[in-house]
Amino acid sequence: MFEAIAFYLFAALTIVMFTITVMTSQALYAITAMAAGMIFISAFFFILGADFLGAIQIIVYTGAVMALYAFGMMFFDTTRNVVEKRTNPQIVFVLGTLAAVMVVAIFVAPIVSNNIQALYPIQEGVGNSQAVGMILFTKYLVPFELAAVMLLVSMIGGIVLAGKKMDKSLTLMKEEDIGSIDDGFEEIQAGGHH
Amino acid sequence: MEVTLTHYLVLSTILFAIGLIGVMRRKNLLMLFFATEILLNATNIAFAAISHYIGDLSGQMFAFFIIAIAASEVAIGLGLLIVWYKRTGKIDLDQMNSMRG
Amino acid sequence: MELYLYIALFAPLVGSLYAALFSASPKSQHVGIVASGLLFTSFVSSAILLSYVLSGHIVHTEMMTWMATGDLYIPFGFVVDQVSVVMMMVVTIVSTVVHIYSIGYMDHDKGFNRFFSWLSAFVFSMMVLVMSDNFAGLFIGWEGVGLCSWGLIGFWYHKESATWAANEAFIMNRIADLGMLIGIFLLYWNTGSLQYDVVFAEIGNLPLVVTTWIGIFLFIGAMGKSAQFPLHTWLADAMEGPTPVSALIHAATMVTAGVYLVVRANPIYDLIPNVGIFIASLGAFVALFAASMALVNRDMKRIIAYSTLSQLGYMFVAAGLGAYWVALFHLMAHAFFKALLFLGAGNVMHAMHDELDPFKMGGLRKVMKGTFIMMTLASVALAGIYPFAGFFSKDLILEVGFVEHHYVIYTVLLLTAGLTAFYSFRLVALIFHGEERYKLFGIHPHEAYKFMLVGMSPLLILAIIAGSFKMTYYQLVINILPDTQYHVHSEMTYWIMTIGTQLFVIAAIAFAYKKYSNWNSVPDGTSKMENSFGYKLLWNQYYIPKFYEEVFSKPYAELSKIAWKQIDLKIVDATVDGIANIIYKTGENTRDIQNGNLSTMLRWMVVGLVVLITLAFAFTVGYNAVGA
Numbered sequence: 001m002f003e004a005i006a007f008y009l010f011a012a013l014t015i016v017m018f019t020i021t022v023m024t025s026q027a028l029y030a031i032t033a034m035a036a037g038m039i040f041i042s043a044f045f046f047i048l049g050a051d052f053l054g055a056i057q058i059i060v061y062t063g064a065v066m067a068l069y070a071f072g073m074m075f076f077d078t079t080r081n082v083v084e085k086r087t088n089p090q091i092v093f094v095l096g097t098l099a100a101v102m103v104v105a106i107f108v109a110p111i112v113s114n115n116i117q118a119l120y121p122i123q124e125g126v127g128n129s130q131a132v133g134m135i136l137f138t139k140y141l142v143p144f145e146l147a148a149v150m151l152l153v154s155m156i157g158g159i160v161l162a163g164k165k166m167d168k169s170l171t172l173m174k175e176e177d178i179g180s181i182d183d184g185f186e187e188i189q190a191g192g193h194h
Numbered sequence: 195m196e197v198t199l200t201h202y203l204v205l206s207t208i209l210f211a212i213g214l215i216g217v218m219r220r221k222n223l224l225m226l227f228f229a230t231e232i233l234l235n236a237t238n239i240a241f242a243a244i245s246h247y248i249g250d251l252s253g254q255m256f257a258f259f260i261i262a263i264a265a266s267e268v269a270i271g272l273g274l275l276i277v278w279y280k281r282t283g284k285i286d287l288d289q290m291n292s293m294r295g
Numbered sequence: 296m297e298l299y300l301y302i303a304l305f306a307p308l309v310g311s312l313y314a315a316l317f318s319a320s321p322k323s324q325h326v327g328i329v330a331s332g333l334l335f336t337s338f339v340s341s342a343i344l345l346s347y348v349l350s351g352h353i354v355h356t357e358m359m360t361w362m363a364t365g366d367l368y369i370p371f372g373f374v375v376d377q378v379s380v381v382m383m384m385v386v387t388i389v390s391t392v393v394h395i396y397s398i399g400y401m402d403h404d405k406g407f408n409r410f411f412s413w414l415s416a417f418v419f420s421m422m423v424l425v426m427s428d429n430f431a432g433l434f435i436g437w438e439g440v441g442l443c444s445w446g447l448i449g450f451w452y453h454k455e456s457a458t459w460a461a462n463e464a465f466i467m468n469r470i471a472d473l474g475m476l477i478g479i480f481l482l483y484w485n486t487g488s489l490q491y492d493v494v495f496a497e498i499g500n501l502p503l504v505v506t507t508w509i510g511i512f513l514f515i516g517a518m519g520k521s522a523q524f525p526l527h528t529w530l531a532d533a534m535e536g537p538t539p540v541s542a543l544i545h546a547a548t549m550v551t552a553g554v555y556l557v558v559r560a561n562p563i564y565d566l567i568p569n570v571g572i573f574i575a576s577l578g579a580f581v582a583l584f585a586a587s588m589a590l591v592n593r594d595m596k597r598i599i600a601y602s603t604l605s606q607l608g609y610m611f612v613a614a615g616l617g618a619y620w621v622a623l624f625h626l627m628a629h630a631f632f633k634a635l636l637f638l639g640a641g642n643v644m645h646a647m648h649d650e651l652d653p654f655k656m657g658g659l660r661k662v663m664k665g666t667f668i669m670m671t672l673a674s675v676a677l678a679g680i681y682p683f684a685g686f687f688s689k690d691l692i693l694e695v696g697f698v699e700h701h702y703v704i705y706t707v708l709l710l711t712a713g714l715t716a717f718y719s720f721r722l723v724a725l726i727f728h729g730e731e732r733y734k735l736f737g738i739h740p741h742e743a744y745k746f747m748l749v750g751m752s753p754l755l756i757l758a759i760i761a762g763s764f765k766m767t768y769y770q771l772v773i774n775i776l777p778d779t780q781y782h783v784h785s786e787m788t789y790w791i792m793t794i795g796t797q798l799f800v801i802a803a804i805a806f807a808y809k810k811y812s813n814w815n816s817v818p819d820g821t822s823k824m825e826n827s828f829g830y831k832l833l834w835n836q837y838y839i840p841k842f843y844e845e846v847f848s849k850p851y852a853e854l855s856k857i858a859w860k861q862i863d864l865k866i867v868d869a870t871v872d873g874i875a876n877i878i879y880k881t882g883e884n885t886r887d888i889q890n891g892n893l894s895t896m897l898r899w900m901v902v903g904l905v906v907l908i909t910l911a912f913a914f915t916v917g918y919n920a921v922g923a
Contacts, residue, residue, distance in 0.1 A: 004197050007197045014209065022232070027225065030225060031228070037232070041239060044242070045238075045242055048242050050246065050254050053254050056258065057238075060265055061231075064265060065264065065265055065268050068272060069228070069268070072275065075279070076279060095218065096211045096214035097211050100214060104203050132258070147262045151262060151265065154267070154269040155269060158272070161270070
């Protein structure tokens with residue numbers, strides 16, 4: 001019974017949060033609602049017994065991804081309300097629903113026909129994290145390594161895209177030159193004080 | 195009452211629909227990224243639910259990798275967005291039509 | 296022996312291909328010499344084959360298989376038997392002479408090389424026609440000579456009248472070929488083969504009605520090729536081509552292909568004497584019909600063309616009445632003196648700078664002695680005066696008509712003989728005797744090149760002495776043609792007939808000479824005779840060409856125009872354009888999808904997703920529903 005209550009509660013909350021994210025015109029509200037929605041989704045994972053996944057969801061999604069979005073939002077001028085042209089909301093609504101139903105139907109079809117065979121069955125008695133670890137480092141090793149490489153690449157890409165003064169390398173410069181980098185800033189700050 | 199797989203899948207559907215609506219509706223690029231995140235999360239829920247009810251761990255592995263991919267996607271996406279903003283000063287979709295065919 | 300067969304067959308082809316190499320270059324003398332030389336080789340081979348066949352053998356070879364599908368087996372097979380060797384000799388002799396003559400005649404023509412290419416190709420097709428041992432090969436040769444005739448009639452293709460005449464000839468031939476094809480199909484269907492020997496062995500077992508239809512259809516083909524009524528108008532118009540062409544094709548070879556067909560298919564026609572009577576009657580009609588039109592004509596070559604048409608009628612009379620060897624004999628003799636006549640006319644034409652109206656000539660015997668002698672002797676042979684070749688062949692046909700109790704045909708042919716003599720000598724008298732009317736037009740005629748006259752002389756000799764071959768020839772062909780002897784019942788009747796015919800003919804010649812040898816003016820259309828009804832009727836060829844034009848050509852042209860404007864332009868073109876337009880418009884309208892707006896693109900992405908998933912779903916469900 002608890003499970004049912006928890007499910008409906010979190011379901012309602014998640015839906016509300018995400019609706020706010022999609023519908024509101026203020027960016028700050030959107031991002032806050034988004035973060036909240038992520039947390040509630042991790043609640044689902046915990047209900048479903050995917051402990052490891054739930055933890056990962058909070059750490060990675062809510063912690064890292066939403067933080068990244070928050071920094072990004074600070075960069076853009078979000079006090080200005082972005083005026084969005086409303087074009088044909090009905091079509092959008094209909095299309096969206098239709099697509100969603102289709103996707104789920106496709107997912108459900110094999111299950112409903114009772115044709116599923118579990119490839120990596122959940123073993124009782126073993127904690128979820130343990131089980132995940134066992135599978136991750138044996139059968140899913142290659143995707144794991146690839147994912148690692150991909151994250152490395154995206155990290156470097158992010159730095160390159162967003163960084164300033166990328167033409168000078170701090171590790172290759174001499175000591176005295178490093179100090180001269182900030183000279184420009186001091187002048188500006190000095191100018192600001194007067 | 196018993197919460198079955200169907201409930202989770204319906205929930206996943208609703209979230210996916212919300213995500214799709216957001217994707218189609220939003221003109222602000224940053225908001226667009228949010229909607230994409232919603233899509234990914236919806237599918238994560240579906241994967242986890244199926245994994246639980248069938249007793250197969252593959253679903254959770256999938257969800258796990260989806261999270262990893264989403265993270266790297268956000269990094270790159272935001273980086274590109276910053277470069278664009280520095281160049282043109284706005285992130286409005288309707289004004290980004292240099293790829294007009 | 297087979298080697299000689301292949302030499303005789305393919306030497307003209309080699310000559311044609313050789314000349315074709317140079318067809319776009321200006322005139323080169325060696326082309327004519329090589330082509331004539333190869334033709335002469337063919338003639339020599341045919342002569343060797345003739346001596347071989349005379350000793351009683353036949354050469355029958357199969358070069359290779361053409362079609363072997365199911366029950367149908369058609370080889371490229373050739374047979375040299377008595378009938379085909381006679382045809383081969385005729386064709387090669389006349390062709391060689393014409394080739395040599397053409398070297399001089401086409402001397403100043405830009406298309407010299409092209410001419411020899413077409414001419415030799417024609418001879419090759421004719422050889423295929425006469426040497427083939429099955430109906431399919433015959434048909435190939437048939438079409439080949441039709442094609443080469445088209446190319447040669449329309450040789451001066453810049454002249455619209457020439458191209459029109461060429462098309463007329465080819466189209467009329469094709470119409471008749473439809474009949475021939477049906478005949479060939481019937482033959483195959485009923486006998487299972489197209490080989491002569493098989494067909495003729497089987498033909499007796501077929502029901503008579505089938506054989507009758509086969510005979511009729513094959514004769515329809517012969518009608519087109521040999522210009523029998525009503526498919527005769529092309530022959531007179533074919534005079535647009537160069538004169539050597541008329542000599543070769545429209546005197547000696549192509550037009551006789553129809554006669555050859557009937558002679559070759561004599562086992563078929565023997566079984567259906569009614570069709571034979573029809574053929575003979577038609578032939579007699581054509582003989583008289585053509586002779587009547589030649590009486591008043593003022594175009595030298597046309598007169599000779601009508602004469603050919605008339606003599607073809609004679610040949611068909613003989614063939615129709617079952618006297619095949621007589622028909623073939625007349626074919627042979629006629630080829631020689633008719634070709635000689637045409638070549639002489641060519642000389643006159645060149646001398647008179649392409650003037651064709653004999654009324655504008657006159658007194659040319661003073662300037663062109665050689666041509667004068669040749670044309671006069673050829674006309675004598677044509678008229679059938681003893682002892683020239685024409686006597687033996689034409690009188691034989693008259694005898695056939697008489698003996699077989701076809702008195703109407705006999706009378707018609709007798710009358711035609713008189714008319715023939717009349718108009719031939721009318722022509723000779725107008726051209727070579729009398730006042731020199733050409734001086735009024737400032738023409739300075741001169742005789743043709745010496746070598747051309749020398750080249751024509753074999754024909755002259757043959758026209759004179761061919762009658763003496765009659766016995767040898769008879770012994771030869773009787774081996775495969777039905778042996779029909781025609782004996783007039785009593786000696787008296789025979790001598791009365793012969794002498795009477797000769798007197799009649801001589802009287803006609805004398806009349807012609809009297810009327811025309813002292814002609815001194817050029818008729819200009821105002822005299823009483825020229826405006827009389829009979830004259831006008833004959834002058835306009837009984838208005839038959841006009842009739843054809845009104846009833847067939849014009850409506851067909853209208854139909855073609857309608858088909859072009861209404862159907863082709865409006866329907867076919869519109870459809871094609873419509874398809875292109877649809878694609879273009881679709882592209883234009885869907886271009887808006889690519890407006891560069893990410894939001895729109897995302898929406899379209901969802902649309903695509905929905906569509907694809909729907910399809911996948913539908914197919915899976917359908918598959919399961921059907922398969923399960």
